[in-house]
Amino acid sequence: MTPVQVTGEVLSLRRIGAYNAMTVVAPGVAESAKPGQFVTVAVGGPDTSMLMRRPFSIYQVRERGVYGGTVEFVFSVEGRGTRWLAHMQPHEPIDIVGPLGKPFALPREPATCVLVGGGYGSAPLFPLADALRERGCRIDFVIGAATEERLFGALDAKRISATLSVTTDDGSVGLRGRVSDPLPEVLATTKADVVYACGPMPMLRAVSRIAEEAGIPCQIAVEEMMACGVGVCMTCVLPVVGDDGETRMVRSCVDGPVFHGERVRFDDIGTIPADAVGAPEPPPEPKPVGKRAAKAQQVAEAVR
Protein backbone atom coordinates (compact mmCIF):
# COMPACT_ATOMS: atom_id res chain seq x y z
CA MET A 1 0.00 0.00 0.00
CA THR A 2 2.97 2.27 -0.54
CA PRO A 3 1.90 5.48 -2.26
CA VAL A 4 3.34 6.28 -5.66
CA GLN A 5 3.83 9.52 -7.52
CA VAL A 6 2.87 9.33 -11.19
CA THR A 7 2.25 11.71 -14.03
CA GLY A 8 -1.34 10.76 -14.71
CA GLU A 9 -3.56 11.75 -17.57
CA VAL A 10 -6.92 13.45 -17.22
CA LEU A 11 -9.45 11.07 -18.72
CA SER A 12 -12.61 13.04 -18.03
CA LEU A 13 -14.05 15.88 -16.03
CA ARG A 14 -17.77 16.01 -15.29
CA ARG A 15 -20.19 18.09 -13.27
CA ILE A 16 -22.11 16.43 -10.46
CA GLY A 17 -24.50 18.99 -8.98
CA ALA A 18 -22.41 21.80 -7.54
CA TYR A 19 -19.25 19.71 -7.79
CA ASN A 20 -16.69 18.52 -10.29
CA ALA A 21 -15.44 14.97 -10.61
CA MET A 22 -12.15 14.25 -12.32
CA THR A 23 -11.06 10.83 -13.54
CA VAL A 24 -7.32 10.37 -13.91
CA VAL A 25 -5.44 7.49 -15.50
CA ALA A 26 -3.05 6.81 -12.64
CA PRO A 27 -1.37 3.43 -12.90
CA GLY A 28 -0.18 2.18 -9.53
CA VAL A 29 -2.50 4.49 -7.61
CA ALA A 30 -5.76 2.84 -8.60
CA GLU A 31 -4.67 -0.76 -8.08
CA SER A 32 -3.90 -0.48 -4.38
CA ALA A 33 -6.43 2.18 -3.29
CA LYS A 34 -8.78 1.32 -0.43
CA PRO A 35 -11.98 3.11 0.65
CA GLY A 36 -11.22 6.18 2.78
CA GLN A 37 -7.82 6.84 1.25
CA PHE A 38 -7.01 9.98 -0.69
CA VAL A 39 -4.80 11.35 -3.43
CA THR A 40 -3.02 14.66 -3.73
CA VAL A 41 -2.53 16.53 -6.99
CA ALA A 42 -0.21 19.36 -7.94
CA VAL A 43 -2.09 22.34 -9.33
CA GLY A 44 -1.16 25.19 -11.66
CA GLY A 45 1.23 23.44 -14.03
CA PRO A 46 5.02 23.16 -13.99
CA ASP A 47 5.77 26.79 -13.09
CA THR A 48 2.94 27.13 -10.61
CA SER A 49 3.04 29.66 -7.81
CA MET A 50 0.78 27.32 -5.80
CA LEU A 51 3.10 24.98 -3.96
CA MET A 52 0.64 23.05 -1.84
CA ARG A 53 -0.73 19.86 -3.33
CA ARG A 54 -4.52 19.59 -3.07
CA PRO A 55 -5.82 16.50 -1.23
CA PHE A 56 -9.01 14.74 -2.37
CA SER A 57 -10.78 11.62 -1.13
CA ILE A 58 -10.87 8.84 -3.69
CA TYR A 59 -14.36 8.44 -5.11
CA GLN A 60 -14.31 5.73 -7.75
CA VAL A 61 -11.52 3.39 -8.74
CA ARG A 62 -11.24 1.22 -11.82
CA GLU A 63 -8.31 -1.12 -11.54
CA ARG A 64 -8.20 -2.02 -15.22
CA GLY A 65 -9.71 0.46 -17.60
CA VAL A 66 -8.98 0.59 -21.31
CA TYR A 67 -6.14 2.98 -20.50
CA GLY A 68 -4.96 1.37 -17.25
CA GLY A 69 -6.12 1.95 -13.68
CA THR A 70 -8.12 5.11 -13.06
CA VAL A 71 -9.10 7.05 -9.97
CA GLU A 72 -11.88 9.58 -9.74
CA PHE A 73 -12.10 12.31 -7.13
CA VAL A 74 -14.70 14.96 -6.42
CA PHE A 75 -13.95 18.59 -5.72
CA SER A 76 -15.65 21.86 -5.20
CA VAL A 77 -14.24 25.02 -6.78
CA GLU A 78 -13.24 27.05 -3.74
CA GLY A 79 -10.04 28.83 -4.71
CA ARG A 80 -7.40 29.29 -7.38
CA GLY A 81 -6.14 25.71 -7.23
CA THR A 82 -9.51 24.03 -7.68
CA ARG A 83 -10.47 26.59 -10.34
CA TRP A 84 -7.38 25.56 -12.29
CA LEU A 85 -8.33 21.89 -11.89
CA ALA A 86 -11.86 22.56 -13.14
CA HIS A 87 -10.40 23.99 -16.36
CA MET A 88 -8.22 21.01 -17.18
CA GLN A 89 -8.85 19.20 -20.45
CA PRO A 90 -8.86 15.48 -21.23
CA HIS A 91 -5.38 14.07 -22.01
CA GLU A 92 -3.59 16.80 -20.07
CA PRO A 93 -0.96 15.48 -17.65
CA ILE A 94 -1.51 15.76 -13.92
CA ASP A 95 0.96 14.98 -11.11
CA ILE A 96 -0.85 12.68 -8.70
CA VAL A 97 0.31 10.92 -5.51
CA GLY A 98 -1.59 8.13 -3.83
CA PRO A 99 -3.11 6.17 -2.37
CA LEU A 100 -2.47 8.03 0.88
CA GLY A 101 -3.64 7.63 4.46
CA LYS A 102 -5.33 4.94 6.50
CA PRO A 103 -8.47 3.44 4.96
CA PHE A 104 -11.76 2.65 6.70
CA ALA A 105 -11.65 -0.59 8.67
CA LEU A 106 -14.27 -3.08 7.50
CA PRO A 107 -16.32 -5.33 9.79
CA ARG A 108 -15.29 -9.00 9.75
CA GLU A 109 -18.89 -10.26 9.81
CA PRO A 110 -21.86 -8.94 7.85
CA ALA A 111 -23.14 -5.91 9.78
CA THR A 112 -25.61 -3.08 9.51
CA CYS A 113 -23.66 0.02 8.54
CA VAL A 114 -24.92 3.59 8.60
CA LEU A 115 -23.00 5.86 6.26
CA VAL A 116 -23.22 9.59 6.94
CA GLY A 117 -21.98 12.12 4.41
CA GLY A 118 -21.98 15.91 4.49
CA GLY A 119 -21.65 17.76 1.17
CA TYR A 120 -19.18 16.03 -1.12
CA GLY A 121 -17.89 14.26 1.97
CA SER A 122 -20.17 11.45 0.90
CA ALA A 123 -17.89 10.72 -2.10
CA PRO A 124 -15.53 8.29 -0.29
CA LEU A 125 -18.55 6.54 1.25
CA PHE A 126 -19.48 5.01 -2.13
CA PRO A 127 -16.40 2.84 -2.59
CA LEU A 128 -16.79 2.01 1.10
CA ALA A 129 -20.41 0.97 0.49
CA ASP A 130 -19.28 -1.28 -2.37
CA ALA A 131 -16.70 -2.97 -0.14
CA LEU A 132 -19.25 -3.39 2.66
CA ARG A 133 -21.86 -4.86 0.32
CA GLU A 134 -19.34 -7.36 -0.97
CA ARG A 135 -19.09 -8.52 2.62
CA GLY A 136 -22.83 -8.89 2.89
CA CYS A 137 -23.37 -5.77 4.97
CA ARG A 138 -26.59 -3.78 5.04
CA ILE A 139 -26.12 -0.13 4.11
CA ASP A 140 -28.22 2.78 5.34
CA PHE A 141 -27.30 6.20 4.02
CA VAL A 142 -27.79 9.60 5.60
CA ILE A 143 -26.61 12.45 3.43
CA GLY A 144 -26.97 16.14 3.88
CA ALA A 145 -25.80 19.45 2.52
CA ALA A 146 -26.56 23.16 2.63
CA THR A 147 -28.75 23.01 -0.47
CA GLU A 148 -30.08 20.42 -2.92
CA GLU A 149 -27.36 21.03 -5.49
CA ARG A 150 -24.67 20.54 -2.85
CA LEU A 151 -25.95 17.06 -1.99
CA PHE A 152 -23.64 14.46 -3.41
CA GLY A 153 -24.72 11.06 -4.70
CA ALA A 154 -28.34 10.92 -3.51
CA LEU A 155 -29.47 8.74 -6.44
CA ASP A 156 -26.60 6.28 -6.10
CA ALA A 157 -27.12 6.17 -2.37
CA LYS A 158 -30.77 5.31 -2.84
CA ARG A 159 -29.91 2.52 -5.24
CA ILE A 160 -27.47 0.73 -2.94
CA SER A 161 -28.97 1.34 0.49
CA ALA A 162 -31.77 -0.20 2.52
CA THR A 163 -32.85 3.28 3.57
CA LEU A 164 -31.80 6.76 2.60
CA SER A 165 -32.33 9.90 4.68
CA VAL A 166 -31.65 13.28 3.13
CA THR A 167 -31.31 16.64 4.83
CA THR A 168 -30.68 20.15 3.58
CA ASP A 169 -30.04 23.25 5.64
CA ASP A 170 -32.58 25.20 3.60
CA GLY A 171 -35.13 22.40 3.32
CA SER A 172 -34.94 22.45 -0.50
CA VAL A 173 -35.07 18.66 -0.43
CA GLY A 174 -35.52 16.11 2.35
CA LEU A 175 -35.62 17.12 5.98
CA ARG A 176 -34.76 20.69 6.83
CA GLY A 177 -31.78 20.61 9.16
CA ARG A 178 -28.41 19.03 9.71
CA VAL A 179 -27.32 15.61 8.56
CA SER A 180 -26.91 14.62 12.20
CA ASP A 181 -30.55 15.44 13.03
CA PRO A 182 -32.14 12.20 11.76
CA LEU A 183 -29.18 10.08 12.84
CA PRO A 184 -30.35 8.98 16.33
CA GLU A 185 -33.57 7.64 14.84
CA VAL A 186 -31.78 5.94 11.95
CA LEU A 187 -29.40 4.26 14.38
CA ALA A 188 -32.31 3.07 16.51
CA THR A 189 -34.57 1.79 13.70
CA THR A 190 -31.80 0.05 11.77
CA LYS A 191 -30.17 -1.35 14.91
CA ALA A 192 -26.91 -0.16 13.43
CA ASP A 193 -23.66 -1.96 14.28
CA VAL A 194 -21.29 0.66 12.97
CA VAL A 195 -21.30 4.25 11.71
CA TYR A 196 -19.02 5.65 9.00
CA ALA A 197 -18.90 9.38 8.32
CA CYS A 198 -17.11 11.92 6.21
CA GLY A 199 -17.68 15.66 5.98
CA PRO A 200 -16.86 18.93 7.67
CA MET A 201 -15.48 18.86 11.20
CA PRO A 202 -18.60 20.19 13.02
CA MET A 203 -20.65 17.45 11.36
CA LEU A 204 -18.12 14.74 12.30
CA ARG A 205 -18.18 15.99 15.86
CA ALA A 206 -22.00 15.77 16.01
CA VAL A 207 -22.05 12.32 14.38
CA SER A 208 -19.32 10.99 16.68
CA ARG A 209 -21.20 12.22 19.72
CA ILE A 210 -24.47 10.65 18.64
CA ALA A 211 -22.79 7.33 17.86
CA GLU A 212 -21.00 7.37 21.19
CA GLU A 213 -24.24 8.06 23.07
CA ALA A 214 -25.82 5.15 21.22
CA GLY A 215 -22.83 2.97 22.05
CA ILE A 216 -22.07 2.30 18.38
CA PRO A 217 -18.51 2.36 17.02
CA CYS A 218 -17.96 5.18 14.57
CA GLN A 219 -15.23 5.76 12.02
CA ILE A 220 -14.80 9.20 10.57
CA ALA A 221 -12.67 10.53 7.72
CA VAL A 222 -11.49 14.07 8.44
CA GLU A 223 -10.87 16.80 5.89
CA GLU A 224 -7.99 18.76 7.43
CA MET A 225 -5.86 21.36 5.72
CA MET A 226 -2.65 19.71 4.51
CA ALA A 227 0.57 20.91 2.93
CA CYS A 228 2.39 17.72 1.94
CA GLY A 229 -0.11 14.86 2.41
CA VAL A 230 2.70 12.36 3.03
CA GLY A 231 3.52 12.97 6.70
CA VAL A 232 6.49 15.33 6.69
CA CYS A 233 5.12 18.85 7.14
CA MET A 234 3.16 18.48 10.43
CA THR A 235 0.47 20.90 9.26
CA CYS A 236 -2.61 18.67 9.47
CA VAL A 237 -2.41 17.63 13.12
CA LEU A 238 -5.31 17.19 15.51
CA PRO A 239 -5.58 15.96 19.10
CA VAL A 240 -6.41 12.25 19.19
CA VAL A 241 -6.44 9.84 22.14
CA GLY A 242 -4.24 6.79 21.52
CA ASP A 243 -4.65 3.17 22.64
CA ASP A 244 -2.60 4.03 25.75
CA GLY A 245 -5.06 6.76 26.73
CA GLU A 246 -2.57 9.52 25.92
CA THR A 247 -3.52 12.45 23.69
CA ARG A 248 -1.14 13.20 20.85
CA MET A 249 -1.14 15.74 18.05
CA VAL A 250 -1.33 13.26 15.19
CA ARG A 251 -1.13 13.83 11.45
CA SER A 252 -4.41 13.38 9.66
CA CYS A 253 -2.57 12.51 6.43
CA VAL A 254 -0.75 9.40 7.67
CA ASP A 255 -2.33 8.57 11.05
CA GLY A 256 -5.74 9.32 9.47
CA PRO A 257 -7.71 10.55 7.66
CA VAL A 258 -9.85 7.79 9.18
CA PHE A 259 -10.09 7.88 12.96
CA HIS A 260 -12.37 6.37 15.59
CA GLY A 261 -14.81 9.19 16.27
CA GLU A 262 -14.66 8.86 20.05
CA ARG A 263 -10.86 9.21 20.00
CA VAL A 264 -10.84 12.64 18.36
CA ARG A 265 -10.94 15.53 20.83
CA PHE A 266 -13.15 17.73 18.69
CA ASP A 267 -13.57 20.42 21.34
CA ASP A 268 -9.79 20.84 21.49
CA ILE A 269 -9.12 21.11 17.75
CA GLY A 270 -7.23 24.32 17.13
CA THR A 271 -5.53 24.06 20.53
CA ILE A 272 -2.83 21.97 22.14
CA PRO A 273 -4.63 20.31 25.07
CA ALA A 274 -2.66 20.81 28.28
CA ASP A 275 -2.54 17.03 28.83
CA ALA A 276 -1.27 16.23 25.32
CA VAL A 277 2.10 14.52 25.01
CA GLY A 278 4.69 17.28 24.67
CA ALA A 279 2.28 20.10 25.50
CA PRO A 280 3.98 23.31 26.56
CA GLU A 281 4.46 23.60 30.29
CA PRO A 282 2.18 26.22 31.82
CA PRO A 283 4.08 29.40 32.71
CA PRO A 284 5.11 29.48 36.39
CA GLU A 285 2.76 31.42 38.64
CA PRO A 286 4.23 34.86 39.23
CA LYS A 287 5.71 35.05 42.70
CA PRO A 288 4.35 37.94 44.75
CA VAL A 289 6.94 40.39 45.88
CA GLY A 290 7.15 42.64 48.91
CA LYS A 291 6.21 42.01 52.51
CA ARG A 292 2.50 42.42 52.09
CA ALA A 293 2.46 40.12 49.09
CA ALA A 294 4.54 37.52 50.90
CA LYS A 295 2.03 37.59 53.75
CA ALA A 296 -0.81 37.25 51.26
CA GLN A 297 0.89 34.24 49.71
CA GLN A 298 1.32 32.60 53.14
CA VAL A 299 -2.38 33.07 53.77
CA ALA A 300 -3.25 31.74 50.37
CA GLU A 301 -1.09 28.66 50.89
CA ALA A 302 -2.59 28.08 54.32
CA VAL A 303 -6.11 27.92 52.96
CA ARG A 304 -5.18 25.72 49.99
Next chain:
Amino acid sequence: MSTTLTVRVGTPAATPASTVDMSTTLGRFELPNPVLTASGCAGAGRELNQFFDVAQIGGVVTKSIMLRPRSGRPTARMAETPSGMLNSIGLQGPGIDVFLEKDLPWLVEQGARAVVSIAGGSVEEFGKLATRIRDAGGASMIEVNISCPNVEDRGQVFACDPRAAANVVQAVRRATRAEVPVFAKLSPDVTDIVAIARSCVDAGADGLSMTNTLLGIVIDTDTMRPVLAGVTGGLSGPAIRPVALRCVWQVHQAMPEVPILGMGGIRTGLDALQFALAGASAVSVGTETFHDPSAPMRVLRELTKALADRGFERFSDAVGLAHQPR
Protein backbone atom coordinates in the same frame (compact mmCIF):
# COMPACT_ATOMS: atom_id res chain seq x y z
CA MET B 1 32.78 36.75 -47.31
CA SER B 2 34.76 35.09 -44.60
CA THR B 3 33.66 32.16 -42.53
CA THR B 4 33.29 33.05 -38.88
CA LEU B 5 33.52 30.60 -36.07
CA THR B 6 31.41 31.64 -33.13
CA VAL B 7 32.98 30.85 -29.79
CA ARG B 8 30.77 31.58 -26.84
CA VAL B 9 33.09 32.47 -24.04
CA GLY B 10 32.29 30.74 -20.78
CA THR B 11 30.24 27.98 -22.34
CA PRO B 12 32.66 25.26 -23.32
CA ALA B 13 31.42 22.12 -25.01
CA ALA B 14 29.03 20.03 -22.95
CA THR B 15 30.31 16.99 -21.06
CA PRO B 16 28.22 13.84 -20.66
CA ALA B 17 26.12 14.10 -17.46
CA SER B 18 27.31 10.69 -16.29
CA THR B 19 30.91 11.86 -16.11
CA VAL B 20 30.39 14.97 -13.95
CA ASP B 21 31.99 14.47 -10.55
CA MET B 22 29.22 15.56 -8.19
CA SER B 23 31.09 14.88 -4.95
CA THR B 24 31.52 17.71 -2.49
CA THR B 25 32.49 18.40 1.09
CA LEU B 26 30.97 20.29 3.98
CA GLY B 27 33.93 20.69 6.31
CA ARG B 28 35.16 17.15 6.96
CA PHE B 29 31.88 15.62 5.81
CA GLU B 30 32.34 14.07 2.37
CA LEU B 31 29.20 13.74 0.25
CA PRO B 32 28.74 11.83 -3.00
CA ASN B 33 26.63 14.70 -4.33
CA PRO B 34 25.55 18.15 -3.15
CA VAL B 35 21.75 17.77 -2.81
CA LEU B 36 20.24 17.24 0.63
CA THR B 37 16.81 17.57 2.15
CA ALA B 38 16.04 20.61 4.31
CA SER B 39 15.24 20.48 7.99
CA GLY B 40 11.51 20.29 8.70
CA CYS B 41 10.69 19.29 5.13
CA ALA B 42 11.66 15.63 5.22
CA GLY B 43 10.85 14.31 8.70
CA ALA B 44 13.66 11.84 9.36
CA GLY B 45 13.64 10.51 5.81
CA ARG B 46 11.23 7.60 6.20
CA GLU B 47 8.25 9.15 4.41
CA LEU B 48 10.28 10.40 1.44
CA ASN B 49 12.00 7.04 1.10
CA GLN B 50 8.69 5.84 -0.38
CA PHE B 51 9.34 8.11 -3.36
CA PHE B 52 13.12 7.86 -3.78
CA ASP B 53 16.04 6.13 -2.12
CA VAL B 54 17.24 8.58 0.54
CA ALA B 55 20.72 7.02 0.39
CA GLN B 56 21.08 8.29 -3.19
CA ILE B 57 21.07 11.98 -2.30
CA GLY B 58 23.85 13.86 -0.52
CA GLY B 59 22.20 13.60 2.86
CA VAL B 60 19.03 13.79 4.90
CA VAL B 61 18.77 16.84 7.13
CA THR B 62 16.35 15.83 9.87
CA LYS B 63 13.57 17.86 11.38
CA SER B 64 15.02 19.79 14.34
CA ILE B 65 15.26 17.50 17.35
CA MET B 66 14.69 18.78 20.88
CA LEU B 67 15.42 17.25 24.25
CA ARG B 68 11.83 16.41 25.10
CA PRO B 69 8.77 15.41 23.05
CA ARG B 70 6.98 18.49 21.88
CA SER B 71 3.45 18.96 20.57
CA GLY B 72 4.12 22.19 18.67
CA ARG B 73 1.70 25.05 18.10
CA PRO B 74 -2.06 24.93 17.66
CA THR B 75 -3.56 24.76 14.16
CA ALA B 76 -3.89 26.53 11.74
CA ARG B 77 -0.19 26.04 11.11
CA MET B 78 0.10 26.77 7.41
CA ALA B 79 -0.94 29.31 4.82
CA GLU B 80 -0.15 29.15 1.12
CA THR B 81 1.36 32.38 -0.23
CA PRO B 82 2.44 33.39 -3.75
CA SER B 83 5.26 30.97 -4.66
CA GLY B 84 5.66 30.09 -1.03
CA MET B 85 4.09 29.14 2.24
CA LEU B 86 3.98 30.40 5.77
CA ASN B 87 4.37 27.82 8.52
CA SER B 88 4.13 27.87 12.27
CA ILE B 89 4.62 24.27 13.36
CA GLY B 90 6.40 25.01 16.63
CA LEU B 91 8.98 22.21 16.31
CA GLN B 92 6.58 19.34 16.97
CA GLY B 93 8.64 16.21 17.43
CA PRO B 94 9.24 13.05 19.45
CA GLY B 95 12.29 14.29 21.37
CA ILE B 96 15.88 13.05 21.33
CA ASP B 97 15.20 9.68 23.03
CA VAL B 98 12.82 8.43 20.35
CA PHE B 99 14.94 10.00 17.63
CA LEU B 100 18.08 8.18 18.72
CA GLU B 101 16.22 4.94 19.28
CA LYS B 102 14.21 4.82 16.04
CA ASP B 103 14.99 7.51 13.49
CA LEU B 104 18.77 7.86 13.42
CA PRO B 105 19.46 4.09 13.35
CA TRP B 106 16.93 3.78 10.51
CA LEU B 107 18.77 6.40 8.44
CA VAL B 108 22.10 4.71 9.09
CA GLU B 109 20.60 1.34 8.13
CA GLN B 110 19.46 2.75 4.79
CA GLY B 111 23.00 3.87 4.08
CA ALA B 112 21.82 7.49 4.15
CA ARG B 113 24.04 10.25 5.50
CA ALA B 114 22.27 11.87 8.45
CA VAL B 115 22.62 15.55 9.16
CA VAL B 116 20.97 15.98 12.54
CA SER B 117 19.30 19.32 13.12
CA ILE B 118 19.01 20.29 16.77
CA ALA B 119 16.96 22.98 18.50
CA GLY B 120 16.86 24.13 22.10
CA GLY B 121 15.66 26.90 24.33
CA SER B 122 18.99 27.46 26.09
CA VAL B 123 22.71 27.06 25.47
CA GLU B 124 22.72 24.19 27.94
CA GLU B 125 19.98 22.35 26.04
CA PHE B 126 21.92 22.60 22.79
CA GLY B 127 25.00 21.24 24.54
CA LYS B 128 23.06 18.32 26.00
CA LEU B 129 21.58 17.44 22.61
CA ALA B 130 25.02 17.43 20.99
CA THR B 131 26.34 15.20 23.76
CA ARG B 132 23.51 12.71 23.29
CA ILE B 133 24.13 12.59 19.54
CA ARG B 134 27.88 12.15 20.01
CA ASP B 135 27.30 9.27 22.42
CA ALA B 136 24.85 7.59 20.05
CA GLY B 137 27.02 7.96 16.94
CA GLY B 138 25.74 7.81 13.37
CA ALA B 139 25.43 11.53 12.60
CA SER B 140 27.51 12.80 9.66
CA MET B 141 26.97 16.43 10.57
CA ILE B 142 25.10 18.62 13.06
CA GLU B 143 23.02 21.54 11.89
CA VAL B 144 22.28 23.93 14.74
CA ASN B 145 18.86 25.53 14.39
CA ILE B 146 19.53 28.80 16.18
CA SER B 147 16.24 30.33 14.99
CA CYS B 148 14.65 29.41 18.33
CA PRO B 149 13.67 31.72 21.14
CA ASN B 150 16.17 31.85 23.98
CA VAL B 151 14.11 31.23 27.11
CA GLU B 152 16.88 32.79 29.19
CA ASP B 153 16.75 36.04 27.24
CA ARG B 154 13.06 37.03 27.03
CA GLY B 155 12.51 34.80 24.04
CA GLN B 156 15.03 36.70 21.90
CA VAL B 157 15.98 34.48 18.95
CA PHE B 158 19.57 33.17 19.15
CA ALA B 159 20.12 33.72 15.43
CA CYS B 160 19.49 37.45 15.76
CA ASP B 161 22.15 38.06 18.40
CA PRO B 162 25.80 37.40 17.46
CA ARG B 163 26.76 36.62 21.06
CA ALA B 164 23.90 34.26 21.80
CA ALA B 165 24.46 32.51 18.46
CA ALA B 166 28.16 32.13 19.26
CA ASN B 167 27.43 30.70 22.70
CA VAL B 168 25.20 28.00 21.22
CA VAL B 169 27.70 27.13 18.50
CA GLN B 170 30.51 26.89 21.03
CA ALA B 171 28.52 24.59 23.31
CA VAL B 172 27.64 22.28 20.42
CA ARG B 173 31.16 22.31 18.95
CA ARG B 174 32.65 21.37 22.32
CA ALA B 175 30.27 18.45 22.72
CA THR B 176 30.77 17.09 19.19
CA ARG B 177 33.51 14.83 17.81
CA ALA B 178 36.09 16.67 15.70
CA GLU B 179 35.29 14.73 12.53
CA VAL B 180 31.60 15.72 12.68
CA PRO B 181 31.15 19.24 11.33
CA VAL B 182 28.87 21.67 13.12
CA PHE B 183 26.93 24.07 10.89
CA ALA B 184 24.94 27.00 12.23
CA LYS B 185 21.67 27.65 10.40
CA LEU B 186 21.27 31.39 10.04
CA SER B 187 18.13 33.47 9.90
CA PRO B 188 17.85 36.02 7.09
CA ASP B 189 15.90 38.31 9.44
CA VAL B 190 18.98 40.20 10.59
CA THR B 191 20.51 43.53 9.65
CA ASP B 192 23.99 42.17 9.02
CA ILE B 193 24.15 38.47 8.14
CA VAL B 194 27.93 38.61 7.73
CA ALA B 195 28.36 39.74 11.33
CA ILE B 196 26.29 36.81 12.64
CA ALA B 197 28.09 34.41 10.30
CA ARG B 198 31.48 35.62 11.47
CA SER B 199 30.45 35.34 15.09
CA CYS B 200 29.37 31.70 14.55
CA VAL B 201 32.56 30.83 12.70
CA ASP B 202 34.70 32.45 15.37
CA ALA B 203 32.86 30.35 17.95
CA GLY B 204 33.84 27.18 16.11
CA ALA B 205 31.19 26.61 13.45
CA ASP B 206 32.67 24.54 10.62
CA GLY B 207 30.20 26.02 8.19
CA LEU B 208 26.88 27.78 7.76
CA SER B 209 23.43 26.74 6.55
CA MET B 210 21.71 29.61 4.82
CA THR B 211 19.02 30.46 5.20
CA ASN B 212 16.14 29.68 7.46
CA THR B 213 12.65 31.10 6.74
CA LEU B 214 11.70 34.77 6.81
CA LEU B 215 9.11 35.85 9.35
CA GLY B 216 5.74 36.75 7.86
CA ILE B 217 2.02 37.18 8.53
CA VAL B 218 -1.08 36.40 6.47
CA ILE B 219 -4.46 37.86 7.46
CA ASP B 220 -7.74 36.16 6.55
CA THR B 221 -9.93 38.87 5.06
CA ASP B 222 -13.14 37.01 6.00
CA THR B 223 -12.38 36.56 9.69
CA MET B 224 -10.15 39.67 9.60
CA ARG B 225 -7.65 37.90 11.85
CA PRO B 226 -4.26 36.28 11.24
CA VAL B 227 -4.58 32.91 9.49
CA LEU B 228 -1.98 31.19 11.65
CA ALA B 229 -2.82 30.37 15.26
CA GLY B 230 0.75 31.41 16.06
CA VAL B 231 0.11 34.73 14.26
CA THR B 232 3.56 34.87 12.64
CA GLY B 233 5.11 32.10 10.61
CA GLY B 234 8.20 31.29 8.60
CA LEU B 235 7.99 32.13 4.91
CA SER B 236 9.64 29.60 2.63
CA GLY B 237 9.58 28.57 -1.01
CA PRO B 238 10.71 30.27 -4.24
CA ALA B 239 9.36 33.59 -2.92
CA ILE B 240 12.39 33.88 -0.64
CA ARG B 241 15.01 32.52 -3.06
CA PRO B 242 16.63 35.85 -4.03
CA VAL B 243 16.93 36.83 -0.37
CA ALA B 244 18.54 33.53 0.61
CA LEU B 245 20.82 33.68 -2.41
CA ARG B 246 21.90 37.21 -1.45
CA CYS B 247 22.79 35.97 2.05
CA VAL B 248 24.90 33.15 0.60
CA TRP B 249 26.56 35.62 -1.76
CA GLN B 250 27.43 38.12 0.98
CA VAL B 251 28.81 35.55 3.40
CA HIS B 252 30.81 33.72 0.72
CA GLN B 253 32.25 37.02 -0.42
CA ALA B 254 33.27 37.91 3.13
CA MET B 255 34.52 34.44 4.10
CA PRO B 256 35.19 32.39 0.97
CA GLU B 257 36.91 29.64 2.95
CA VAL B 258 33.80 28.84 5.04
CA PRO B 259 31.63 26.07 3.54
CA ILE B 260 27.97 26.92 3.02
CA LEU B 261 24.96 24.64 2.79
CA GLY B 262 22.59 26.79 0.72
CA MET B 263 18.80 26.69 0.86
CA GLY B 264 15.76 28.86 0.27
CA GLY B 265 13.18 28.16 -2.42
CA ILE B 266 15.16 25.69 -4.52
CA ARG B 267 12.78 23.98 -6.96
CA THR B 268 14.99 22.99 -9.87
CA GLY B 269 18.53 22.06 -10.76
CA LEU B 270 19.08 25.56 -12.10
CA ASP B 271 17.98 27.06 -8.77
CA ALA B 272 20.52 24.79 -7.06
CA LEU B 273 23.15 25.91 -9.56
CA GLN B 274 22.50 29.54 -8.61
CA PHE B 275 23.26 28.72 -4.98
CA ALA B 276 26.45 26.88 -5.94
CA LEU B 277 27.58 29.77 -8.13
CA ALA B 278 26.93 32.16 -5.22
CA GLY B 279 29.15 30.05 -2.99
CA ALA B 280 27.20 27.07 -1.60
CA SER B 281 29.14 23.78 -1.45
CA ALA B 282 25.85 21.89 -1.19
CA VAL B 283 22.14 22.68 -1.19
CA SER B 284 19.02 21.66 0.71
CA VAL B 285 15.68 21.22 -1.07
CA GLY B 286 12.92 22.12 1.35
CA THR B 287 9.45 23.41 0.61
CA GLU B 288 9.52 22.01 -2.93
CA THR B 289 9.41 18.56 -1.33
CA PHE B 290 5.84 19.32 -0.20
CA HIS B 291 4.98 20.10 -3.81
CA ASP B 292 6.95 17.19 -5.29
CA PRO B 293 7.98 14.44 -2.85
CA SER B 294 10.64 13.27 -5.34
CA ALA B 295 12.15 16.77 -5.61
CA PRO B 296 15.59 16.19 -4.03
CA MET B 297 16.35 13.37 -6.46
CA ARG B 298 14.99 15.36 -9.41
CA VAL B 299 16.99 18.46 -8.45
CA LEU B 300 20.13 16.30 -8.30
CA ARG B 301 19.43 14.95 -11.78
CA GLU B 302 18.72 18.40 -13.17
CA LEU B 303 21.76 19.94 -11.50
CA THR B 304 24.02 17.23 -12.89
CA LYS B 305 22.68 17.85 -16.37
CA ALA B 306 22.94 21.63 -16.00
CA LEU B 307 26.61 21.27 -15.04
CA ALA B 308 27.26 18.90 -17.91
CA ASP B 309 25.53 21.24 -20.37
CA ARG B 310 27.88 23.99 -19.25
CA GLY B 311 30.95 21.86 -19.66
CA PHE B 312 31.76 21.32 -15.99
CA GLU B 313 33.66 18.18 -15.06
CA ARG B 314 33.30 18.76 -11.33
CA PHE B 315 30.49 20.27 -9.28
CA SER B 316 33.10 21.83 -7.00
CA ASP B 317 34.35 23.98 -9.89
CA ALA B 318 31.00 25.79 -9.90
CA VAL B 319 31.11 26.72 -6.22
CA GLY B 320 31.50 30.48 -5.86
CA LEU B 321 32.16 30.91 -9.59
CA ALA B 322 29.79 33.86 -9.90
CA HIS B 323 32.16 35.94 -7.75
CA GLN B 324 34.93 35.71 -10.33
CA PRO B 325 35.16 38.49 -12.90
CA ARG B 326 33.80 37.53 -16.32
